[in-house]
Amino acid sequence: MPKERSGPTMADVAREAGVALGTVSRVVNGEQVGDEFREKVNAAIRRLGYRYNNSGRALRTDRTNTIAFIIPNTINPYFALLVHHINVALEKRNYRMMLCFTDYDKDREIEFIRMAQQNRVDGIIALTYNPSLSIPEDIPFVTIDRFFSVSVPCIAADNFGGGALAARKLKECGCRNVAFMRIGSALTNEPSKRRDGFISACVEMGLPFEIKALEDNQSFSEFENFLSGHMHGGKLDFDGLFIGTDSLAWSIIKVLKKWNLRVPEDVQVIGFDGIRMFGDQECVVSTIAQPVQEIAETCVTTVLSRDLSSVPSLICLPVRYEFGGTTKG
Amino acid sequence: MPKERSGPTMADVAREAGVALGTVSRVVNGEQVGDEFREKVNAAIRRLGYRYNNSGRALRTDRTNTIAFIIPNTINPYFALLVHHINVALEKRNYRMMLCFTDYDKDREIEFIRMAQQNRVDGIIALTYNPSLSIPEDIPFVTIDRFFSVSVPCIAADNFGGGALAARKLKECGCRNVAFMRIGSALTNEPSKRRDGFISACVEMGLPFEIKALEDNQSFSEFENFLSGHMHGGKLDFDGLFIGTDSLAWSIIKVLKKWNLRVPEDVQVIGFDGIRMFGDQECVVSTIAQPVQEIAETCVTTVLSRDLSSVPSLICLPVRYEFGGTTKG
DNA sequence: AAAGATTCATGAAACGTTTCATGAGCAAGT
DNA sequence: ACTTGCTCATGAAACGTTTCATGAATCTTT
Numbered sequence: 001m002p003k004e005r006s007g008p009t010m011a012d013v014a015r016e017a018g019v020a021l022g023t024v025s026r027v028v029n030g031e032q033v034g035d036e037f038r039e040k041v042n043a044a045i046r047r048l049g050y051r052y053n054n055s056g057r058a059l060r061t062d063r064t065n066t067i068a069f070i071i072p073n074t075i076n077p078y079f080a081l082l083v084h085h086i087n088v089a090l091e092k093r094n095y096r097m098m099l100c101f102t103d104y105d106k107d108r109e110i111e112f113i114r115m116a117q118q119n120r121v122d123g124i125i126a127l128t129y130n131p132s133l134s135i136p137e138d139i140p141f142v143t144i145d146r147f148f149s150v151s152v153p154c155i156a157a158d159n160f161g162g163g164a165l166a167a168r169k170l171k172e173c174g175c176r177n178v179a180f181m182r183i184g185s186a187l188t189n190e191p192s193k194r195r196d197g198f199i200s201a202c203v204e205m206g207l208p209f210e211i212k213a214l215e216d217n218q219s220f221s222e223f224e225n226f227l228s229g230h231m232h233g234g235k236l237d238f239d240g241l242f243i244g245t246d247s248l249a250w251s252i253i254k255v256l257k258k259w260n261l262r263v264p265e266d267v268q269v270i271g272f273d274g275i276r277m278f279g280d281q282e283c284v285v286s287t288i289a290q291p292v293q294e295i296a297e298t299c300v301t302t303v304l305s306r307d308l309s310s311v312p313s314l315i316c317l318p319v320r321y322e323f324g325g326t327t328k329g
Numbered sequence: 330m331p332k333e334r335s336g337p338t339m340a341d342v343a344r345e346a347g348v349a350l351g352t353v354s355r356v357v358n359g360e361q362v363g364d365e366f367r368e369k370v371n372a373a374i375r376r377l378g379y380r381y382n383n384s385g386r387a388l389r390t391d392r393t394n395t396i397a398f399i400i401p402n403t404i405n406p407y408f409a410l411l412v413h414h415i416n417v418a419l420e421k422r423n424y425r426m427m428l429c430f431t432d433y434d435k436d437r438e439i440e441f442i443r444m445a446q447q448n449r450v451d452g453i454i455a456l457t458y459n460p461s462l463s464i465p466e467d468i469p470f471v472t473i474d475r476f477f478s479v480s481v482p483c484i485a486a487d488n489f490g491g492g493a494l495a496a497r498k499l500k501e502c503g504c505r506n507v508a509f510m511r512i513g514s515a516l517t518n519e520p521s522k523r524r525d526g527f528i529s530a531c532v533e534m535g536l537p538f539e540i541k542a543l544e545d546n547q548s549f550s551e552f553e554n555f556l557s558g559h560m561h562g563g564k565l566d567f568d569g570l571f572i573g574t575d576s577l578a579w580s581i582i583k584v585l586k587k588w589n590l591r592v593p594e595d596v597q598v599i600g601f602d603g604i605r606m607f608g609d610q611e612c613v614v615s616t617i618a619q620p621v622q623e624i625a626e627t628c629v630t631t632v633l634s635r636d637l638s639s640v641p642s643l644i645c646l647p648v649r650y651e652f653g654g655t656t657k658g
Numbered sequence: 659a660a661a662g663a664t665t666c667a668t669g670a671a672a673c674g675t676t677t678c679a680t681g682a683g684c685a686a687g688t
Numbered sequence: 689a690c691t692t693g694c695t696c697a698t699g700a701a702a703c704g705t706t707t708c709a710t711g712a713a714t715c716t717t718t
Contacts, residue, residue, distance in 0.1 A: 006391050006449070007467075009704055020668045025706060034666065054448045055393070056704030058384040059673050062335050066427075073413055080409045084402055087430050096448070098395075099428050101416050119383045119425070120335070138336075338674055349698045354676060363696065385674030388703050 008048040017044035028052060058120065067303060068116035070100045070109060070126035076247075077275045078290070079127070082144065085296030086125060093304065095122070106130040123303035131189065142303045144295065145190045150313040155298045156190040162288040162319040163197025166242040166270045169286075169321055171207050173268050175240030178202065179210040181223070181252065182244030191244070194272055194288075198242055210238065214248075220255050227259060239267055246271040249285045274322055286324040291317045337377040346373035357381060387449065396632060397445035399429045399438060399455035405576075406604045407619070408456070411473065414625030415454060422633065424451070435459040452632035460518065471632045473624060474519045479642040484627045485519040491617040491648040492526025495571040495599045498615075498650055500536055502597050504569030507531065508539040510552070510581065511573030520573070523601055523617075527571055539567065543577075549584050556588060568596055575600040578614045603651055615653040620646045 010024040017024070017040040026033050027041040044050070058064045067090055074080045087097050098121060100112040109128050113136060116124050123140035135141050135152050147154040163180075170178050180198050195211060202209040214222045230237050243249040249271030253263055263269050274289025294317045302311055337345075339353040346353070346369040355362050356370040373379070387393045396419055403409045416426050427450060429441040438457050442465060445453050452469035464470050464481050476483040492509075499507050509527050524540060531538040543551045559566050572578040578600030582592055592598050603618025623646045631640055 006703095011704075021705090022669075022707075023667060026667090029706090032666075037667075052447045053704055055384065055387040055391070056673090057706070059388045059675080059704080060706045062384070062673075064384070074403055074409045074416075075406075075413055077404075077406075077409075080403045080406075083412075083428070084404055084430065087403075087428055091430070096444075097428050099412070099416055099426050101413065101420070115425075118381045335673095340674075350675090351677075351699075352697060355697090358676090361696075366697075382674055385703090386676070388674080388705080389676045391703075 006053070008050045009053070010050070013041065013044045013048055013050045016048055017041045062120060063122055064096075064120050065094060066096045066098050066119070066121045067300070068098045068100055068112065068119075068121045068124045068126075070102060070112050070116075070124065070128060072102050072104045072127070072129065074099075074101070078273050078292070081275070081292045082127070082296060085293045086299060089297045089300035093300065095300075095304070102128070104129050106133070109133055125299045125303055140303045140305075140308055142299055142308075144299060147190055147314060151308075153302050153308060153311045153313055153315065154190065155295055155302065155315045155317070157290040157295065157319050158316040159191050159193040159319075160197035160200075161316070162272060162290075163194040163199075163242070164201035165197075165319065165321055166194075166272070166288055167198045167201035167205065167207060167209075169270060170240035170242065170268055171205055173240070173264070175207070175238075175268055177208050177210075177238040178240035178242065179212060179238050180242045180244070181212050181214065181248070183214050183248060194242075194244055220251060223252060223255055224259075227255070227261075236261065236267055241267055241269045243269065243271050246273040246275045246285055246287055249287070253285065274320070287322050289320045289322045291319065335382070337379045338382070339379070342370065342373045342377055342379045345377055346370045391449060392451055393425075393449050394423060395425045395427050395448070395450045396629070397427045397429055397441065397448075397450045397453045397455075399431060399441050399445075399453065399457060401431050401433045401456070401458065403428075403430070407602050407621070410604070410621045411456070411625060414622045415628060418626045418629035422629065424629075424633070431457070433458050435462070438462055454628045454632055469632045469634075469637055471628055471637075473628060476519055476643060480637075482631050482637060482640045482642055482644065483519065484624055484631065484644045484646070486619040486624065486648050487645040488520050488522040488648075489526035489529070490645070491601060491619075492523040492528075492571070493530035494526075494648065494650055495523075495601070495617055496527045496530035496534065496536060496538075498599060499569035499571065499597055500534055502569070502593070504536070504567075504597055506537050506539075506567040507569035507571065508541060508567050509571045509573070510541050510543065510577070512543050512577060523571075523573055549580060552581060552584055553588075556584070556590075565590065565596055570596055570598045572598065572600050575602040575604045575614055575616055578616070582614065603649070616651050618649045618651045620648060 010028070011021055013024045014021045019037055019040060023033065023037055024041050027038050033041075069083065069086055071079050071083065074083055083099065090097050098116065098119065100116070102108045102112065106129065109126070109130050110133070113124065117136060117139060121139070123142070125142055125144065127144040128146055131146070133148070135148055142153045142155060145154070145156045167178065180195055182195065199209065199211070212226055216222050227236075241252065243252055249269055253269055256263055256267060261267055269285060271285045271287040274287050274292070298315055298317065302308070302315070305311060339357070340350055342353045343350045348366055348369060352362060352366055353370050356367050362370075398412065398415055400408050400412065403412050412428065419426050427445065427448065429445070431437045431441065435458065438455070438459050439462070442453065446465060446468060450468070452471070454471055454473065456473040457475055460475070462477070464477055471482045471484060474483070474485045496507065509524055511524065528538065528540070541555055545551050556565075570581065572581055578598055582598055585592055585596065590596055598614060600614045600616040603616050603621070627644055627646065631637070631644070634640060
């Protein structure tokens with residue numbers, strides 16, 4: 001059942017103003033129109049209370065001024081920040097965002113791509129968790145943090161550089177033995193380069209290091225085992241920790257405190273992401289901050305750019321070290 | 330300039346299958362169609378790689394299966410949670426969400442409503458900050474936390490009951506003198522009833538109380554003045570605090586600690602919202618939790634319901650006390 | 659003053675669906 | 689056998705825009 005007729009159309013306005021339909025269109029779109037015509041049309045628009053209908057335009061032009069953003073959720077603060085900045089960037093260009101939460105579900109990722117195609121969105125920005133997702137070719141598609149192929153631009157922080165930066169910062173703080181810690185299942189694809197960069201810088205600087213992936217992301221018994229393996233006479237045999245994610249860093253610090261290890265005196269901690277909770281938390285972790293706004297802006301300009309073929313297939317944006325009070329400097 | 334032709338249409342499928350256009354439509358929409366016809370059509374669809382185009386349908390039916398959600402941002406965790414649950418509720422019903430960030434700007438609220446109308450969304454859910462916003466009448470409109478008029482349904486937590494609950498919980502913990510604290514400019518409209526409920530319950534229980542609105546939401550010197558005004562010989566003359574918002578409660582607790590006041594031993598603290606950061610923070614404030622999921626679900630069922638005239642103009646959903654470790658129980 | 663160039667309104671044809679009035683075909687009831 | 693009723697495919701008419709080929713009117717140039 002169609003809704004009841006939804007108000008006057010351009011044809012009604014044209015009739016009321018005594019001009020041609022096309023003229024109304026050009027007035028509405030701010031194109032070149034003679035002054036007296038524009039006046040008549042505008043008057044008629046006001047008289048009738050005409051309201052533009054985007055559906056007609058979408059059908060005719062096959063452009064919706066809408067971009068689909070595919071992301072697991074908006075609860076993770078990093079994702080929430082992305083949503084925010086992408087929306088701001090889109091709005092600046094008069095585009096709307098169609099938000100798609102996958103909840104990390106591969107089937108929903110696929111389903112959303114199909115839906116986006118049906119809705120004739122003008123592009124898709126996606127942060128997916130299916131490495132073998134098949135990317136549509138008939139619609140501009142860019143990814144965040146996931147490299148698929150040279151024909152699908154991937155926008156990410158400079159994860160490798162960030163990892164290296166963390167290592168250098170730990171060294172600067174006087175660390176002699178460091179470790180990298182992450183949740184095993186997370187940090188796939190581009191973000192996994194945080195580890196690579198860390199390793200590379202440690203090797204280069206001759207800083208002894210260890211890599212540890214925690215498989216269990218609920219309890220932290222694994223980490224506690226790790227700790228006890230490294231305790232000798234009440235002292236840790238490493239003094240710096242680079243942790244793949246701020247949220248994990250938070251949890252780790254909590255465990256450290258439980259073990260009466262002081263941060264940063266006994267062990268330096270650096271996280272990754274640059275997420276601050278509520279702006280002024282009591283304990284703010286030092287972190288390699290992602291340039292979220294730049295990532296968002298780049299995603300949008302890229303996905304809206306005329307032809308993606310002239311765009312680099314991997315765009316890495318510079319990270320920033322943020323001192324948070326849990327390292328010496 | 331139109332995009333290049335975007336693929337086969339129903340007409341193409343009809344031709345390929347040797348049936349009428351309308352038949353294709355009915356197959357695609359899963360309506361009653363004879364078996365051999367359905368077969369032919371489906372075969373043709375596969376052969377041609379036909380993809381449904383929502384723009385045509387939107388124009389014809391004037392329904393877009395899209396709801397606009399107007400909200401300041403997605404950085405505030407309460408908002409982020411709302412976005413999430415509303416999207417889940419919409420998706421369940423095969424609706425999409427068009428996200429509109431106002432950044433607390435009244436003009437943008439107005440602009441978004443206009444845009445939503447142009448886009449012929451099927452409804453609007455809004456959490457606005459303009460008490461004199463003019464609500465469109467030709468489109469289903471529901472608000473969160475803001476009561477406009479009896480003809481605009483407002484969905485909110487039971488703020489009054491929540492305030493009263495907080496007072497009772499403080500009393501239960503043994504508090505003898507309590508205070509309510511909020512940022513003066515915030516908590517307008519429905520949420521301001523947190524204070525009313527608090528007052529009402531205090532009066533009823535004969536619990537002495539004080540109300541304090543902080544006008545400066547950057548520094549906390551105001552709160553520190555308040556504190557010193559209530560210190561007598563190193564001891565506070567109140568022992569319970571109900572704070573209008575979890576995020577403010579966080580900051581307040583920080584100041585209390587700075588003053589060497591112990592939470593909960595010296596002063597009980599209860600916040601409002603039920604926002605947990607990262608799931609397992611070290612210090613989790615006790616809180617009156619908003620039923621965010623129920624709010625979201627109710628917004629969606631309400632805005633999509635056939636006629637809003639049969640819907641209550643104010644729907645209050647029950648809150649829940651969540652113990653967080655910063656009160657005695 | 660005539661011819662060419664420019665400006666700008668007109669009318670009509672799309673765009674891809676849904677939906678409605680027809681009517682064909684067939685089964686059941688008398 | 690003849691109606692009645694049902695199921696279900698057909699063809700065409702919308703829905704509200706944009707855009708394009710025409711051509712009228714005005715301006716510029718010589």
